[in-house]
Amino acid sequence: MTQHNDTKYLTSNEQIPMVTVSNNPAATPATLWLIDDDAALRLILADTFEEAGLTVISFTQAQAAWTRLNDILQQHEAADQLPDVILTDIRMPMMDGLSFSDWVHQHFPTLPIVIMTAHSDLSSAINSYQTGAFEYLPKPFDLDEAVATIYKAINYQPNLKITNDATKPAQKTVKKAKNETKTTTELKSKPKPKNPTGSDINNNPSGIIGQSQAMQTVFRAIGRLAHSPITVLITGESGTGKELVAGALHAHSPRAQQPFIALNMAAIPHDLIESELFGHEKGAFTGATTTRQGRFEQADGGTLFLDEIGDMPYSTQTRLLRVLANGEFFRVGGQQPVKVNVRIIAATHQNLEELVKQGKFREDLFYRLNVIRMPLPPLRTRPEDIPALANYFMQRAAKQLNSAEKQLHPTTLQMMQSFAWRGNVRQLENVCLWLTVMTTGDTVMIEDLPPELLDNIAPNVEQQSNAAYHVHQNMQNSQNSQLTQTHDKQSWQQALAIWAKQSLQTGETDILQTATPEFERVLLQAALNHSGGKKIAAANLLGWGRNTLTRKLQQLEMIAAAEKNNDNQSHQSLK
Numbered sequence: 001m002t003q004h005n006d007t008k009y010l011t012s013n014e015q016i017p018m019v020t021v022s023n024n025p026a027a028t029p030a031t032l033w034l035i036d037d038d039a040a041l042r043l044i045l046a047d048t049f050e051e052a053g054l055t056v057i058s059f060t061q062a063q064a065a066w067t068r069l070n071d072i073l074q075q076h077e078a079a080d081q082l083p084d085v086i087l088t089d090i091r092m093p094m095m096d097g098l099s100f101s102d103w104v105h106q107h108f109p110t111l112p113i114v115i116m117t118a119h120s121d122l123s124s125a126i127n128s129y130q131t132g133a134f135e136y137l138p139k140p141f142d143l144d145e146a147v148a149t150i151y152k153a154i155n156y157q158p159n160l161k162i163t164n165d166a167t168k169p170a171q172k173t174v175k176k177a178k179n180e181t182k183t184t185t186e187l188k189s190k191p192k193p194k195n196p197t198g199s200d201i202n203n204n205p206s207g208i209i210g211q212s213q214a215m216q217t218v219f220r221a222i223g224r225l226a227h228s229p230i231t232v233l234i235t236g237e238s239g240t241g242k243e244l245v246a247g248a249l250h251a252h253s254p255r256a257q258q259p260f261i262a263l264n265m266a267a268i269p270h271d272l273i274e275s276e277l278f279g280h281e282k283g284a285f286t287g288a289t290t291t292r293q294g295r296f297e298q299a300d301g302g303t304l305f306l307d308e309i310g311d312m313p314y315s316t317q318t319r320l321l322r323v324l325a326n327g328e329f330f331r332v333g334g335q336q337p338v339k340v341n342v343r344i345i346a347a348t349h350q351n352l353e354e355l356v357k358q359g360k361f362r363e364d365l366f367y368r369l370n371v372i373r374m375p376l377p378p379l380r381t382r383p384e385d386i387p388a389l390a391n392y393f394m395q396r397a398a399k400q401l402n403s404a405e406k407q408l409h410p411t412t413l414q415m416m417q418s419f420a421w422r423g424n425v426r427q428l429e430n431v432c433l434w435l436t437v438m439t440t441g442d443t444v445m446i447e448d449l450p451p452e453l454l455d456n457i458a459p460n461v462e463q464q465s466n467a468a469y470h471v472h473q474n475m476q477n478s479q480n481s482q483l484t485q486t487h488d489k490q491s492w493q494q495a496l497a498i499w500a501k502q503s504l505q506t507g508e509t510d511i512l513q514t515a516t517p518e519f520e521r522v523l524l525q526a527a528l529n530h531s532g533g534k535k536i537a538a539a540n541l542l543g544w545g546r547n548t549l550t551r552k553l554q555q556l557e558m559i560a561a562a563e564k565n566n567d568n569q570s571h572q573s574l575k
Helices: 039-051 062-073 097-107 122-130 143-154 170-178 180-187 198-202 213-225 242-251 270-278 314-326 352-357 363-369 383-400 410-417 424-438 451-465 467-484 491-505 511-530 535-542 546-555 559-574
Strands: 002-004 031-035 055-059 085-089 113-117 135-138 232-235 260-264 303-307 328-330 337-339 343-348 372-375
Touching: 031 039, 031 062, 039 055, 039 143, 039 546, 055 062, 062 085, 062 097, 085 097, 085 143, 097 113, 097 122, 113 143, 122 135, 122 213, 135 143, 135 213, 143 546, 213 242, 213 372, 232 242, 242 260, 242 303, 242 343, 270 314, 314 328, 314 363, 352 363, 383 410, 383 424, 491 511, 511 535, 511 546, 535 546
Parallel strands: 002 055, 031 055, 031 085, 085 113, 113 135, 232 343, 232 372, 260 303, 303 343
Antiparallel strands: 328 337
């Protein structure tokens, strides 16, 4: 690994298996520039990528990497010193990763950049793609996924060549040099806080809050789709924020200055939907005394959001299909076609494939709408987002009601995380409004929660908190039974099969998400116990690498337990 800082370059002569652009053995080795001010993470990533066969040059700051790139741009360094891919953090002193990415994209458009950040939100994802980033990786990310992403970036431009100003006429280079001072000044940014407060987390103009992996997937999808005019179908349960996502797609698109029209198909009488969508001419039907523009005309140049698209009448579906195919329609009672340029974003909580089978939804319209499908996760599958969401709604409720903000006690938040939230985020928002009005005092305790919440929370707590326990218990019971009878090698598989059958019969979902972490937790704990708490030995027992073991420990929140085990053993060895 080679590491650079602001003052000197350190070069390693270590020989590693090389990865080349387009996997051509005759090509020069592929080089990764790694930029991160976290020394520990930088070392882990550098080791991972070097083991994967890449030549890694590490920078502590984006400013240092910018200096080298600018030297190449000004022909002070040879063009062959340009890396094949850059991996950079966002939040760093002096120069942030987004400004750096934007500058690189302007001057080296064929050089792919992958952006990573621990403070991942919708704005970070969208801004990353807007600066020309090849990909966006929210932390923590899987190391294998990161390696695969870097490989894709390397081979995104086969036969990578420098097409920047370093290879253009000297007069263009001089022009760049004249503007160099201004560019450098613009790129320098103030250091950003490493640990944002709760208010920072909740300060999201889009209203979409989430740090869970499921929401990071949504953010990345929004970032990729925002600048595209492609049709999007948003699916998810009621209250998951489908309209917010549609609004974010519009707000960050080139159509942002044009109208965003939202229309709920379920809220309009069926005999008025066509007039609402397409408008009508004077005298088109009884009571039509004037010509009226429909939602399509009102949204011309912008975005039309059709919520609950599954409730659209079959006859209206035919007319919508014509608009999607030709971009034109006829007003009700009209003789002249109306041409519009509208981006369609549809949403539904229903299973459109099932509606197609039932003959309630046109199959051809389904395929027109289902160009890009974006599923939204229910709130119960991302309990780690509930504290931030609840605090945000409590703050907003206090402002709406012009009252003092109530604080949620930590135990109350924990209890709220265990609730099923059938109404998803909308239900959580309503509960926060109720708490702001009905709670006495400044702190919301468990007993202050709404009665309907408390009535259902006990069984949900028992069901959710003990779901993983049932897996272990069934395995243990099966194991004990087998010990007294036979030593069948398939006992644990049988126990798992029994648990899966029982869980499905009781209506549980996402059983793989429940079983997999517990399966890994049991094996990890067994390996750590067998190795005396030595992580490297445990990794070898499991057939994992050291980095994989560390990552799994972080994911399963076992680091503290593992360190405590190591401390106890060290203490015993000192006695």
